[in-house]
Amino acid sequence: MSALRILVPVKRVIDYAVKPRVNKAQTGVETAGVKHSMNPFDELSVEESVRIREKKSAPGGVEDICVISAGPTKAQDVLRTAMAMGADRAIHVETKPDDDLEPLTVAKLLKAAAEQQKSNLVILGKQSIDDDANQTGQMLAGLLGWPQATQASKVEFGEGDIVSVTREVDGGVETVRAKLPMIITTDLRLNEPRYASLPNIMKAKKKPLEKKTLADFGITGEKRLKVLKVMEPPPRQGGGKVEDVDGLISKLKELGAI
Amino acid sequence: MTCRQPLTPVLRQLTRTTSFELGRQSSRSQASSLARTAAKASAASGSRRCFSSSQPRPLKATASVRQAQSKDDFTSTKYPEIKRDERFASLTPDHVAYFRRLLGGNGSALIDGVTGEAADDLAPFNSDWMRKYRGHCQLVLKPSSTEEVSKILKYCNDNLLAVVPQGGNTGLVGGSVPVFDEIVLSLGRMNQILEFDEVSGTLVAGAGVILEVADQYLAERGYIFPLDLGAKGSCQLGGNLATNAGGLRLLRYGSLHGTVLGVEAVLPDGTVVDDLSRLRKNNTGYDLKQLFIGAEGTIGVITKVSIQCPQRPAAQNVALFGLASYENCQRAFREAKSQLSEILSAFELMDEGSQALVHQVTGSKRPLESPYPFYCLIETSGSNVDHDSEKLQNFLESVMEQGIVADGTLAQDETQLRSLWSWREGITEALGHLGGVYKYDVSIPLSQMYQLVEDTRARVAEAGLLGDGEEHPVRAVVGYGHMGDSNLHLNISTRRFDARVEQVLEPFIYEWIAERQGSISAEHGLGLAKKKYIGYSRNPTMVGLMKQIKRLYDPKGIMNPYKYI
Numbered sequence: 001m002s003a004l005r006i007l008v009p010v011k012r013v014i015d016y017a018v019k020p021r022v023n024k025a026q027t028g029v030e031t032a033g034v035k036h037s038m039n040p041f042d043e044l045s046v047e048e049s050v051r052i053r054e055k056k057s058a059p060g061g062v063e064d065i066c067v068i069s070a071g072p073t074k075a076q077d078v079l080r081t082a083m084a085m086g087a088d089r090a091i092h093v094e095t096k097p098d099d100d101l102e103p104l105t106v107a108k109l110l111k112a113a114a115e116q117q118k119s120n121l122v123i124l125g126k127q128s129i130d131d132d133a134n135q136t137g138q139m140l141a142g143l144l145g146w147p148q149a150t151q152a153s154k155v156e157f158g159e160g161d162i163v164s165v166t167r168e169v170d171g172g173v174e175t176v177r178a179k180l181p182m183i184i185t186t187d188l189r190l191n192e193p194r195y196a197s198l199p200n201i202m203k204a205k206k207k208p209l210e211k212k213t214l215a216d217f218g219i220t221g222e223k224r225l226k227v228l229k230v231m232e233p234p235p236r237q238g239g240g241k242v243e244d245v246d247g248l249i250s251k252l253k254e255l256g257a258i
Numbered sequence: 259m260t261c262r263q264p265l266t267p268v269l270r271q272l273t274r275t276t277s278f279e280l281g282r283q284s285s286r287s288q289a290s291s292l293a294r295t296a297a298k299a300s301a302a303s304g305s306r307r308c309f310s311s312s313q314p315r316p317l318k319a320t321a322s323v324r325q326a327q328s329k330d331d332f333t334s335t336k337y338p339e340i341k342r343d344e345r346f347a348s349l350t351p352d353h354v355a356y357f358r359r360l361l362g363g364n365g366s367a368l369i370d371g372v373t374g375e376a377a378d379d380l381a382p383f384n385s386d387w388m389r390k391y392r393g394h395c396q397l398v399l400k401p402s403s404t405e406e407v408s409k410i411l412k413y414c415n416d417n418l419l420a421v422v423p424q425g426g427n428t429g430l431v432g433g434s435v436p437v438f439d440e441i442v443l444s445l446g447r448m449n450q451i452l453e454f455d456e457v458s459g460t461l462v463a464g465a466g467v468i469l470e471v472a473d474q475y476l477a478e479r480g481y482i483f484p485l486d487l488g489a490k491g492s493c494q495l496g497g498n499l500a501t502n503a504g505g506l507r508l509l510r511y512g513s514l515h516g517t518v519l520g521v522e523a524v525l526p527d528g529t530v531v532d533d534l535s536r537l538r539k540n541n542t543g544y545d546l547k548q549l550f551i552g553a554e555g556t557i558g559v560i561t562k563v564s565i566q567c568p569q570r571p572a573a574q575n576v577a578l579f580g581l582a583s584y585e586n587c588q589r590a591f592r593e594a595k596s597q598l599s600e601i602l603s604a605f606e607l608m609d610e611g612s613q614a615l616v617h618q619v620t621g622s623k624r625p626l627e628s629p630y631p632f633y634c635l636i637e638t639s640g641s642n643v644d645h646d647s648e649k650l651q652n653f654l655e656s657v658m659e660q661g662i663v664a665d666g667t668l669a670q671d672e673t674q675l676r677s678l679w680s681w682r683e684g685i686t687e688a689l690g691h692l693g694g695v696y697k698y699d700v701s702i703p704l705s706q707m708y709q710l711v712e713d714t715r716a717r718v719a720e721a722g723l724l725g726d727g728e729e730h731p732v733r734a735v736v737g738y739g740h741m742g743d744s745n746l747h748l749n750i751s752t753r754r755f756d757a758r759v760e761q762v763l764e765p766f767i768y769e770w771i772a773e774r775q776g777s778i779s780a781e782h783g784l785g786l787a788k789k790k791y792i793g794y795s796r797n798p799t800m801v802g803l804m805k806q807i808k809r810l811y812d813p814k815g816i817m818n819p820y821k822y823i
């Protein structure tokens with residue numbers, strides 16, 4: 001079996017524990033001064049790649065785990081985190097602060113990167129929690145002409161470059177099988193990402209981080225979509241409080257519920 | 259999206275908890291507080307990938323599922339040496355009628371077990387958080403204004419009815435529940451946030467406001483409450499002041515004696531003490547509000563609070579260290595102070611025993627790969643992410659290189675940050691779930707602090723009481739606490755009640771502390787649990803002066819009797 005060269009795209013997003021707020025101009029969410037961290041689905045991808053190596057689950061072994069992120073300079077923080085978790089090296093594709101890349105652009109970028117890096121497995125999060133598009137992995141598979149297994153909850157390797165992927169579908173699980181090279185997108189139940197240990201955080205600082213631009217991959221950040229307006233969901237109609245059971249009953253009667 | 263949490267194994271654990279008097283948990287508090295621990299503890303593990311975050315839930319559920327309690331549970335049965343003070347009147351229907359008139363027909367302002375049957379509703383007010391104490395209270399009053407509190411107290415004083423003020427009932431020394439038939443005065447309805455000055459950061463609020471609610475209110479305005487502790491979802495500002503709670507960030511924001519600017523309180527004779535100053539400086543006479551801070555409801559009822567709140571830090575980081583010895587914990591603390599100085603906001607200590615028990619209860623994945631005898635949790639809070647990160651990185655590198663720290667981790671996102679905290683904050687609850695706990699909250703000079711745990715462990719082991727097997731009454735002797743404040747929590751987790759355990763522990767621990775001029779109660783107070791032992795930390799002159807104050811403010815002794823001094 002071929003040795004794995006895994007490409008793991010990671011994205012810097014607003015921290016999932018932070019409540020996003022729509023900006024005043026209603027063109028997007030407020031990002032200035034807001035805590036950012038790695039897209040949680042991407043943590044799963046990094047963790048899975050590192051586990052494939054540690055557990056020696058692929059017969060051909062893991063030759064390389066390369067993480068890649070397109071974003072502002074700060075995106076390097078999430079690349080360092082990924083390397084602290086165990087990735088070997090990183091590529092940072094620097095974009096301008098207002099360059100909001102669309103899934104198709106990202107997929108094109110990743111196609112070029114996968115070819116340049118001679119990757120034979122790309123593990124992506126099934127979606128990023130900021131845009132929730134759930135498209136990049138699928139588009140990438142299309143562009144590369146590789147098989148895809150989306151929403152993976154389990155990844156197993158067999159002989160002859162065969163990979164079996166278990167996916168959770170409505171009402172059960174589905175197991176699909178494909179041959180390398182391929183695309184896998186990760187879902188919540190795949191694994192439990194590790195804490196980066198201090199020694200590994202230190203080591204990660206010395207791991208190679210290559211700086212590139214979109215042009216290096218022959219990509220222009222051209223936009224096909226236009227955001228018209230971003231709005232908060234309508235506030236929930238607040239419930240009323242009743243003082244006691246009698247109050248509850250009379251309220252229910254008032255509303256004609258009983 | 260639904261969360262997968264290791265809740266089921268935890269609940270299974272719980273059903274094994276034997277019921278004995280010390281630390282019994284009712285299913286009421288178990289289920290809900292557990293859910294909270296589990297939710298918090300697994301925030302970064304089990305549920306870190308669950309994107310529907312729910313509101314923090316209080317420690318206590320509102321629905322009361324009553325557990326069969328035997329009469330042995332009563333404090334009065336367990337401590338027969340405490341006798342009811344016969345000066346106090348017994349409640350009559352006339353008394354109840356007065357209170358009913360005063361508080362209005364509103365059913366929720368009063369729970370009356372005198373003229374009717376209300377055992378179920380009274381139960382949660384009668385037992386404390388640890389299920390260690392249980393009273394015979396028949397009447398709970400829930401005033402909603404200072405005026406009502408004043409009228410209640412005056413009536414009680416005139417009629418010699420004893421009163422226990424109660425906040426969130428999370429106190430850990432049995433101070434918040436009655437011993438006999440004292441009336442419970444519950445402050446929960448005085449829960450209004452009254453004013454907030456966005457420039458100075460001064461918050462004025464009713465005593466019944468829940469700490470976490472106050473903090474969330476402040477968070478929306480860029481401020482933070484200067485106190486934080488594991489019980490924040492249930493405890494109230496009035497209770498916090500009454501116990502002079504210390505908590506997790508005392509190191510940074512100081513004690514309530516410094517941050518509280520004003521107090522409104524009601525004395526037993528109904529006098530309203532309006533000292534609700536909003537001023538930072540006010541050197542005009544004795545600072546009487548200080549007396550109410552830490553008085554545990556023995557001289558009056560706190561009704562309103564004015565407190566100075568700091569700016570909420572824009573950047574927070576949390577690191578967890580594994581260390582090979584207590585000596586190294588001290589070195590790490592020293593380094594943290596010198597290298598992180600103004601951004602250091604917490605320095606907490608946990609031993610392996612405490613962490614193993616949290617793991618046993620929550621089932622969460624442990625942050626470090628292998629176990630270490632000690633762990634330190636370090637938090638920084640500052641205004642500039644880059645500045646803080648740089649300082650912290652240098653500090654981390656330095657303590658690793660010097661070999662002070664064996665291993666560690668740095669939270670990479672908010673979820674990990676919360677999860678790391680849960681390993682510290684979740685200890686009290688985890689221990690509670692496992693059974694009875696003897697708790698000692700002590701202050702000892704830092705250099706000798708952990709020695710107490712080792713000496714106690716050795717002593718319990720020598721007596722043959724400590725071990726892994728069921729035949730040993732003691733499961734573990736663990737230590738953790740606010741290292742930054744030289745404040746240790748020594749906890750002895752037991753499998754069942756065994757009189758020999760207490761004999762081995764006391765007065766040994768108190769004497770040990772007294773020899774080192776330590777305090778037998780650093781932050782939890784005296785209540786009923788530590789009343790007898792005040793002499794180990796205060797000399798007779800001091801205790802005499804305290805008694806004078808008590809007599810001056812509460813000449814008839816109706817306020818929280820049988821406790822404190």
Ligand SMILES: Cc1cc2nc3c(=O)[nH]c(=O)nc-3n(C[C@H](O)[C@H](O)[C@H](O)COP(=O)(O)OP(=O)(O)OC[C@H]3O[C@@H](n4cnc5c(N)ncnc54)[C@H](O)[C@@H]3O)c2cc1C
Pocket residue numbers: 387422423424425426427428429430433434435445465486487488489492493494495496497498499500501502503504505506554555556558559560561686687781782785818
């Ligand atoms: C999980 C957990 C973690 C904790 N962590 C810490 C910690 O880190 N640091 C710390 O210091 N403590 C800690 N505690 C104990 C702490 O003392 C309480 O949580 C809190 O301060 C008490 O507030 P409460 O509203 O629950 O008061 P209660 O328990 O209801 O009452 C405590 C005492 O204050 C009196 N009292 C209450 N309200 C008033 C009032 N309005 N006027 C006058 N007297 C009143 C009561 O009579 C009683 O004597 C912890 C407790 C738990 C359960």
